[in-house]
Amino acid sequence: MNEVRGITTEATTAAPTLSSRLSAVRPSPTIAITRLANELRRQGRDVIGLSQGEPDFDTPRHVKEAAKAAIDGGQTKYTDVDGTPELKRAIVQKFSTENGLSYDISQISVGTGGKQVLYNALCATLDEGDEVIIPAPYWVSYPDMVLLAGGKPVIVSCGEAEGFKLSAEALRRAITARTKWLVLNSPSNPTGAGYSAAELDALGRVLLDHPQVMVLTDDMYEHIRYDGWEFATIAAVEPRLFDRVLTCNGVSKAYAMTGWRIGYAGGPAWLIKAMATIQSQSTTNPSSVSQAAAIAALTGPLDFLAERNAVFQERRDLCLTAFNNTPGLSCRTPDGAFYLFPSCAGMIGRRRAGGRTIDTDVDFATFLLEEASVAVVPGSAFGLAPYFRISFATATERLSAACVRIAEACGRLA
Known part of the structure; x- marks a missing residue:
């Protein structure tokens, strides 16, 4: 019971609620996968993250210099x-x-x-x-x-x-x-x-x-x-x-x-x-x-783009070759961006050690994270299954290692 200006009222028991609109919205799947991969790293796992679309190149020097000049010039x-x-x-x-x-x-x-x-x-x-x-x-x-x-x-x-x-x-x-x-x-x-x-x-x-x-x-x-x-x-x-x-x-x-x-x-x-x-x-x-x-x-100048695109294309081709040579996977060649969207349809129905079946692309992405320590995003997060997305905007040697891990892990599926 509560008293407000001498009036006794029943205590309210209703808890605060979120908007009904929010209930229809998912947290970003790419961010969720990245967080899970980071948590595994904190546990000591060597996880190769291919889930986040962020170039591993640095911001061009002339851009950084312009920012420094803006700070020094009081543009704050x-x-x-x-x-x-x-x-x-x-x-x-x-x-x-x-x-x-x-x-x-x-x-x-x-x-x-x-x-x-x-x-x-x-x-x-x-x-x-x-x-x-x-x-x-x-x-x-x-x-x-x-x-x-x-x-x-x-x-x-x-x-x-x-x-x-x-x-x-x-x-x-x-x-x-x-x-x-x-x-x-x-x-x-x-x-x-x-x-x-x-x-x-x-x-x-x-x-x-x-x-x-x-x-x-x-x-x-x-x-x-x-x-x-x-x-x-x-x-x-x-x-x-x-x-x-x-x-x-x-x-x-x-x-x-x-x-x-x-x-x-x-x-x-x-x-x-x-x-x-x-x-x-x-x-x-x-x-x-x-x-x-x-x-x-x-x-400013755009000459750096050609060099970076050449590196991206080299990485794209490395991963394309690896996936298309892995039984159960296949991948279409992209025109641009720095993602591949391989099909894992050939993996659906296969069994992991211990008997668990790969029923969906979510299962496959989970399998790669748990068994190969490679973080990818399931295609269903992007509205099409059974696929998965990787970002090849990461160091070439790490991409190569990830491809080897994925191929070996897929080979272990019954």
Whole structure:
């Protein structure tokens, strides 16, 4: 019993609760796997982590020097909510020079990493029940960001036979009166599959028939590509969609700046303004020092990219050969990014020592962590099974050792 101003009341027993929306959202599977691998390392295990998409290269020297100069110059105060005018001008120039896209700085948003930019856009536009088409395999965060924003993810399976890419016909079938966005990621995380200009043109022709559908294109891996594959982005391929496209990018992957947390986008001014409103009530501006570093990245030399891509391609080919020579595994060659998405269908139904059966790709990933001390992410986390994802953005000798461990472990399965 409680007394409030002389009034006796029954004590409340209701416990605080989380929002119902949160119950539909999963923690990031890639982060979860990385945490488990780190815990095993703390126990003394030599775990090779292939689960996290982070280049092992250092941030370019000229970028770090620009950050130091910003600190010494006193650039440590608040900036405009969604990016400094100087960084926005650098992004405008980047879009113009590299992608053939013409934006004004009022059409540019800068956030604390690409993930915040995507989330801001979804929060600013989705009402309960609005649908977002997401081709699978997908980056793990897309569906959950849609759910947090109140929308409904519409997953369209795009299997290996389709090159892990959305076809025009599949897009046409998925669109309804409630469709608000289509999400495109090229080159893709997790598969490395890239859309050609012709494939984007075919998707664009479908979208022209549905003026209510906007396109969120995630071009984060634009500069990491192989075998002469040419990058294209849909707003440039189909200019009539320009006012309906949010072209997202960032400095994390190509410039090895994951910890600096700078993502950006170009899009219609009304959307950019709404995204700034969302950001003003969450994080406010990205780090002022990181913004200064991003200017140096976007306006500085890119000669280091060719050398790094050559190393990535060497690592890609090493792992491809190993997996395709391991009975029960097979892997398609990616166009870009630094991931492989091998099939483990041939491992399903095999038995571990002790009699446990590998029934799913989650079982297989668990087996590799427990028996081979190699951390990978099961394909079901990306919406397609039975596969697993590895990142080859790690030291070549560690990749080679991981491939040997995986092959040996698979050979022990009955």
